[in-house]
Structures are given as structure tokens and as C-alpha cells.
Amino acid sequence: MFGYMGKLLRINLTDQSVKVEDLDFELAKKYVGGRGLGTKILFDEIDPKIDALSPENKLIFINGPLTGTPTPTGGRYMVVTKSPLSGTIASSNSGGTWGARLKYAGYDGIIVEGKAKNPIYININEDVVELLDAKDLWGKTVGDTTDILKDTKKTNVLTIGPAGEKLSKIAAIMNDKDRAAGRSGVGAVMGSKLLKAIVVTGNLKVSLADPDSVKAYVKDANLKIKENPVTGQGLPAYGTAVLVNVINANGILPTNNFQEGVFANAEDISGETLAEKYLVRKDPCHRCTIGCGRYTKTDKVEGGGPEYETIWAFGADCGVKNLETIIEANWWCNQLGIDTISAGSTLAAAMELKQKGLLDHIDFEGHDLEFGNDDAIVYWTKKLANREGFGDEMADGSYRLCNRYGRADLSMTVKKLEIPAYDPRGVQGHGLNYATSNRGGCHVRGYMISPEILGLPTKLERLDLKDKPFWTKTFQDLTAFIDSIGLCLFTSFALGAAEYADIYNSVVGTKWTADDVLKAGERIYTLEKQFNLAAGILPEEDTLPPRLLIEPMPSGPTEGHVHHLDQLLPEYYDLRGWDSEGIPTAEKLKDLGL
Template sequence: MAIGNAWVGTILRVDLSAGTIAKEPLNMQDAHDYVGARGLGTKYYCNEVDPKIDPFSPENKLIFMTGALTGTFAPSAGRYEVVSKSPLTGTIGAANSGGHFGPELKYAGYDGIIFEGRADHPVYLYVNDDVVELRDASHLWGKNVHEATDLLEAEVGKFRIATIAPSGENGVLFAGVMNDKNRAAGRGGMGAVMGSKNLKAVVVRGTGSVKVAHSQGFLEESMKSRTILREHPVCGTGLAAYGTEILVNIINEVGGLPKNNGRDGAVFENAYEISGEKLAEGALVKNQGCFGCTIACGRVTKIEPDESEFYGFGEGPEYEAGWSFGADCGIDDIAAVLKANWICNEEGMDPITLGATVACAMELFEAGYIPEDDIGFPLRFGDAAAMVRCVRMTADGEGFGKMLGQGSYRLAEHYGHPELSMSVKKQEMPAYDGRAIQGIALEYATSNRGGCHVRGYMISPEVLGLPVKTDPLITEGKGALLKTFQDLTALCDSTGICLFTTFALGLPELAGLYREAAGTDETDEEILLKGERIWNLEKRFNMAAGVEKDTLPPRLLREELPSGPAKGKVAELQVMLADYYEARGWTAEGDPTDAKFQELRL
């Protein structure tokens, strides 16, 4: 493999403290071993940063990295990754985003950007092909995502822009990096790390292209994959019609939609009112897709002033945001859910963590653990106005919003009940109850970035039956199956292709695209091994950083579901962990061995 085959061959290194910019050759051996985006960004980060680093220290680094296939004709190849140590969890943080920013960075001639140090005043990075400059951003500080983007476009022209909002500037631990206004590298607080460096935005314009090794073979693989996606019932029909919110009724029917912070089970009686079907009845304006997208699952939505007090216009929500501001808070008002999500987009906040943190606060309040004076108003499940008010307060850093901005674990710990935080490694679990869907419980517990569904999406086999149907209530074989899903996802994330394509595309298609683009003769299994290498690299970092062992909140382990198809079930984690650790070739305590590291050339 060579520079010019998938990779463009240059990394930008920006020293914010010194105000200097350098261009350096891409490490091609690491590119071969770690592919790009999540894998390659993590490799660079782990090579250069002490795992014990304070995420907000100037010595910490922040890396933007594109994938090997980002910007190519491969389907939905518009992804890039933002990598640093997460201030929310202390784990390796790698947040993935779509839109058009990633391809534009490669067209400008750069596979990635490494930010070091801290600027002494707000700045943004200007990238226009070969012209790269740090510019003053004092006039942008304090502006939300949409405002800052509009001001920058008026200043520099039609560039692709990634920026943060005041949430990132003020240290909200789940602040994201937003690009194309409504696309988010959303989880783990990468926006807060960016803000700690006084880096407001990155603006990019590129006029180049991305070359592949075997153009004809790559075209054939791309067309084959696009045909598969177009003809697939999920990728070709379901997501296009209803977006990811199509999952609301599906997950509710299997008894896996957590309600009221999971306290009252996982069946939400009014689920239809916050579903994709409900959204399509009136609030949906049009679909929206990312670069090279064949699916267009994004939702442009609107509520008129005469329809609700929560009127407005924006994008979303995704299924997880619809759940966090909906069922998890006991709310069945789609307009309130939309309003909360729009605020998150404008203010650069992760709606999964924020919605789940509000739900945690509701339970703490109802149990009498949070005095009303601390909040300023009653905060009960089902109160849509109070929920939206909390979201706004968090964005503004106002009053109780400062506490909400630290996430549910720190909130619940502050009031003496950390067990009421539905989080793993201090990151909130998303919209699937692990008592009703056993494999996703295992994924939450073992995910290298804390409570997360997209690092090994076990909903695919357990609920959707893709690629094969497994019973969500059984534990047998879930460890080995999850290991495969995690490794494949690490590979997919590192190529720069959207994870949603893997509802239809498997290893043969992903490996075929990578092989033709990179010019390698590696087998499918050798290419999948790169995903396993990435997973173990992340695990090694977390071990060195002192991240807690794999477990779940006590509620999932001890409190039986009170109703629904999974009534009486708890998450049977320990038996699945044993299977998982054996499949990974780790110790019974969950530690990778030296032999495993040597096998993977770590």
C-alpha cells in the first residue's frame, strides 16, 4: 500500500500554545494497521499522550481523523472521528460524525489534524487547501453552533465548519463537536476538550480528491454495495421512511424501552406519540442525508406556533434523543422532545447523556433527595415544560443547569445516590433496557467508552434479526457474538463508512471496498483483525488510565422488570462476561494478556 491509495498522506499538527502549524507525513505503517478515523486517531493519541492526563490539561491532545474510505465513492463514506481522553468518563474518547466535514478535510489534502497545547485567546483553524492559519475567534466566543457557523460563512465563504457552542467553552462534560450545523461528534465530551484549548472552530475547504488503488475494482465493489443497501428493507425503506425513530415502537414491543430512568420498567404506554410514525404525520419537513448517503435517515422537522408552546424548526431527533427526552423522562409530547433536541443541536450537547441526566434528576427529586430549592421548580416525570427548561438551563450554564452539565453520575453522587445514575463508566446508557435485551447489556458493560450502543450494536441480531435472529432473553453465545460485532464496528468506524450500512453490508463488502481502495491483498479475516487490534488498543489505554472494571448499574443487575415480555428478568451479566472474555482471549478478570497484545502487534 502507498500514499495516494485511500490515504492522502499528510497530517496537520497544530500547536495552539505556540501558534505554529506543521505538516508531516502520515505514518503509513500505522495507517495499514489501524485503517483510519477511530483506529488511526486512537493510535496517534495513544502514542503521544499519557493515559493519566487530565483531559482539560494543555498537555492533552485533540485529534480529528478521517477514514481510509472517507470522501470516496463508497456508500455513506462521509464519517470522521474526534479523539481525546473523555472528561466525562476518563476513557479513551472517540466520537464519530457524518455530514461533509470529513470528506472536505481529505479534499484539502489532510488525513487528520492533531491539536496540542492551549491558545491564550479564542482561535479557529482556517484550512483552504495548502493555506492553513490560526485566526482570532474572540468575536465567535459565546455564540451557539448555528450563530458561529453563520458568522464564519459570512467571513470566509462556503467552507465546511466544525465548531463548539458555549457548552464546550464552559466545560459541560458531554459537549460535542458539531459540523454542518446539525451533525455531531457527540458523545464523551470532545467539545469540552476543544473548548478547554480555546479552539472555537475548524473551517475547511478542499479542491482535491481521494484516489484509490484499483479504480475499476473499487467502482464495482461500491456499486454492488449500493445495490444491496437500496434493496434492503431497513437501509432502503425503513430508515428512509421514518428515520431511526422507527425503532421506538419496535423496541417497545419487545419490552426494552426504558421508562422513567428505568425505574418503572421498559414498556412505555404512549410510545407511539414519540415515534417515527408520529413524526411523519405532521412534524417532518424532509429527509436529510450525509455525504454519499444512500439512506438519508436524517429528519428536518418543524412545529408551528399554533401547534405547541414548543414550536420551532431544526433537525432530528434520532431514536436515542427521542427516547431520552421522551420515555426516559415519562414524556409523550413529540413537540417537547423536538424542542429539547433542537436546543442540543444549537448548543452542542449530547442528547443521550443530557436526557438521561434529566431523568435521573427527576427520580432523585421524586425520592426526596434533591430539594426543590436546588432546582428552582418541581421536577417530576412527565413534566414536559420542566424537562425543556432543564435543557435550556444546562445550555446556558444557569443555576441547576451547571450540575446537570456534569452528567448523571456526578449528579447522583452529589446527592448521595450514585446507584440511580443509569450509566456505565460514568457515561449514560442509551435507549435499550439490558434486562430485556441481554446482549446489549453486555455491550454496555464492556464498551471501551462507557455506556454505548454503537460499539457493538446487538440490537441488530437480538431484535431486528440481522444478520441472524437470536433470542434477546437468552445469554448463550452472546459473548462471542458481541466480540465479532465490536471488532467489525471498530473496522467500519475506521474506514469512514456509516455504521448504518452494516444493517445490510457485512465483512465481505467492507473488506472488499477497503481492499480495492487501499491496494492490499489481505483476506477478509486479516482485515477484520484490524478491528480486534483497535479494540484491544482502546482497552489497553483504559487499563492504564485506571478505568473501572466492566459492570452495570445495580438496577439492571438486581431489579426485575415489572412488566412486559421480559417481566421478571435482570441482566445476567456475569455468565455473559465469562463467555466474552474467553472469546477475546483475555483473563477471567477481563484483562488482555501479553500474549494477546503480541498476537495483535500492540
């Protein structure tokens, strides 16, 4: 068995038992690892209809076969569980080093079951696995918890912050301090089990099927990444926030809770300004040869981030132009363990509720949630994560907040997950991806911004509908594979399906082609859809917020446009082999071996 360590840890918090199980290699190959294998295990072991915050839900931390290998960016892991925010499958990806360390400790993944009686943490040092008292850690920030638990260079810490403990449905799981499995509220599932942290120490090696080939393919891939102007120059120099200006220039930078698509102060919050004023250094993940991660410093805070999506959420979407304050809000999200996209977008939704006069009864404690008020974003981020005052109403995301006031239409979500930093009215394929993403409003399930805005791998007209279902499906399937092998999605700016097949084969010992890669991705995508249907997610939830479907963009380069989902969905479902309601046909399930 190459690439995989061949072992899974099963830890039951209710009876405090720890079991080491052999990995079923045939199952692993069929579902690859990470996102795919995690979904298969979860679907086989839980009833998808359960309450996500009940002890019956399981929390799976799982690597891909390339995690912990010398492959470029080979350090990613997945958190797979049922989402308390959306009720869908949740699979949140994170970098840093923790995932690779779990491989070095000898495990492909951990299946956490049940619920502890009191707060505990798990300490793994290769063969020694202990469940330890976390009473003194409960309530502590991510930074403090990590500092207390990290005692050697070969130790990595994953933890929740106060937001996860308080069951905020937009809470994240953090690792290596600043890296987040951010989306879908996975931190609340960990908090519901009274599990504070997982500490991993290990020094084992991942065996490779063909070490010489791995070496050659890695050399080739690293050269491509280095020579590619995006992965070799743009991302290392400016980070993901380099996108602020180009998205704004296309009139699709959602501003004031998606009421507009152009933010007048975009330059103030751009990657260029970040690099000029606040960047200390690059902060790459394990084995990363790109280095898009930022390490920044202001007069008040110092740490990892912020990413483009974070800058948008607390910046343009809240009408805030003060980058220093946005960096501070990001820092607090990391400390308190909360998803920056959902947190910023929820504040923006609250601002629109207030703008419309629906929150006149609320005590804003001198920090009015009004578009452009930078003072409010840090104050209310802390209150939201700690469920204090009006923060408690925002702690479960924008859908539940807006629905409470009878205006669910003002929540910019798909399946209750906040959609990120690109207005679908000006990027038709990307909007289709949002609507059909199995975890709800997510940009990294099929990043159609690549062809529609950035011209990668080829330029598609952003407002055209032609061929968008095909491209969206292909991007979604390829992404499902990348998320399952343990590499970073950003490698796809320089590598294609054939190159992924070569690297995967050299590590695992298979003879897959590019078509096999896409078919595995399609299998995983369809399995996720099956989970959602079994969970009770309705087919009509493959949609977008009404604003994006019926209100034309008021001004800018996308002026007058809406999203044409009704024209794109039928062809998309047809290409997937799903029926007209978006339900996979028996024939397609058989074809995929599901």
C-alpha cells in the same frame, strides 16, 4: 498511497505553530484510520493518566481511508481524545460533510495540542492554515457560528457551542450545524483549549487504487443498500425513530430513568408520528444512499433530527409524550452543542432524585423536574448547557449529579457515560456490549439489538445467554473496523465483513479478507482497552448500573428479568484472549502486534 491523503496537520495552540507531517503509511494500514489510527496516535503521544481538560490532552480529528471517496456513506470522521466524562478513550463519530471536506483540503487528520491564550478558530484552505481570533464568536450558538463562518459551498464548519465553552463534560462537537460528535464530552476538551471552530475549504480528490473496481463495488453495494428493506425503505421513510414501537413492544424502552421498560405513550413519540406530523424531508450525510437523517419543523423550531436515541432520552426516559417539545429540546442541544443522550438521561436521573425527595432544597424556577413534565425538558436543557442555577449541577452528567446526593446507583451509566435507549434486562448480548464498551455506556460499539430484536443478520433469542459473548465480540470488532475506514455503521445492515474487505481493498490497494477485517477490528478494540487500563480505569468498571443487575423488570414483556452479566463476562474475556479480570494477555497482545 491510495485512499489516504498522506498528510496530517499538527497544530499547537500554545505556541501557535502549524506543521504538516507525512502520514506513516505502514502505521495507517495497521490501525486502518479514523478510530483505530486516532487511538494509536493519542496513546503514543499522551500519558493516559493526565487530566482530560488540561493542555496536555490532545484532540485528534481523523478520517478513514474511505472518507471522501465515492463509497456509500463515505463521509464519516472521528474525534479521538481522552474523555473528561469517563476518563476512558473517547472516540466520537460524526457524519455530515466536514470530514470529507478535510480530505478535499488535503489532510487525513488534525492533531490539536496545547491551549490558546484567547479564543481562536482554525481556518484551513488547502495549503493555507490560519489561527484566527474568535473573541466575537465565543458565546455564540452552533447555528450562528456556522452562518458567520461558512462563506462558500466548498466550506464546512465544525464548532462547539456554549456548553463546550463552559466545559460541560457532556458537551458535543458539532459540524454542518446538525451533525454531532456527540458522546464522551469531546466538546469540553475543545472548549478547554479555547478552540471555538475549525473551518475547512478544499477541492482536492482522493486517489483510488483501482478506480474501476471501486466503481463496480460501489454499484454493487448501493444496489444491496437499495434493495435491502431496512436501508432501502425503513430508514429513509421513518429514520432511526422507527425503533420506538418495536423496542417498546419488547418491553425494553427505558422509561422514567429505567424504572420501567414499557412507555404507555410510545406511539405519540414514534418515527411514524414524526413522519406524519413534523417531517419536512430526509437529510442525508455526504455520499449517503440511505438517508436516515431527518429535517423537521414545528411551530417553534426547524432543523436536523431528532434521532431515536434523542426521542427516547427526552421522551420515555423523562416520561414525556409531547413530540413537539422533544424536537425543541433536540434543537437546543444542537444549538448549544450538547449530547442529547447524556442530557436527556441526566434530566431523567434528576427527576428520580426529586421523586425520591432528595432535591427538596432546589429552586426549580417554576419548571419542576418531574417525570412527564414536558415544560421542564427544554427549560432545563438550556440551563444545563449554560451552567445556570440547578443546571450547573447537571452539566457534568448524571453520574456526578447522583453521586453528589449519595445515590450514584441512580445514574444509568457505564464508566460514567449514559447508557442509551435499550434496557439490558431484556437484551442480554446488548447489555454485555454496554458493560464492555471501551468508552462506557454506548450502543454503537457493538449493536446487539440487530440480532436480538431486529433479526439482522439472523435472529437470536433476546433473553438467552448462549453464544452472546461470541456475537458481541464479533459485532464490536467489525464496528471498530467500520469506524476506522470512514463509513457509516448503518451500512452493516446490508453489508458484511467480506463486502467491507472488497471495498477497502479497491480503495487502498490491499488484499484483505473478511478475517483480516475482523482481526484489525480486534486489534483496535484491544488497543482501546490498553489505553483505559493505562488511564487507571479499573477492570471492575466493566459492569452495569446495579438496578439492571438486581432489580427485576417490574412489568411488561421483560417482566421478572435482570441482566446476567456475571454469567457472560468470563466467556467474553476468554474469547478476547483477556484474563479473568479483563486484562489482555501477553500472548494476545503479541498475536495482534500490539
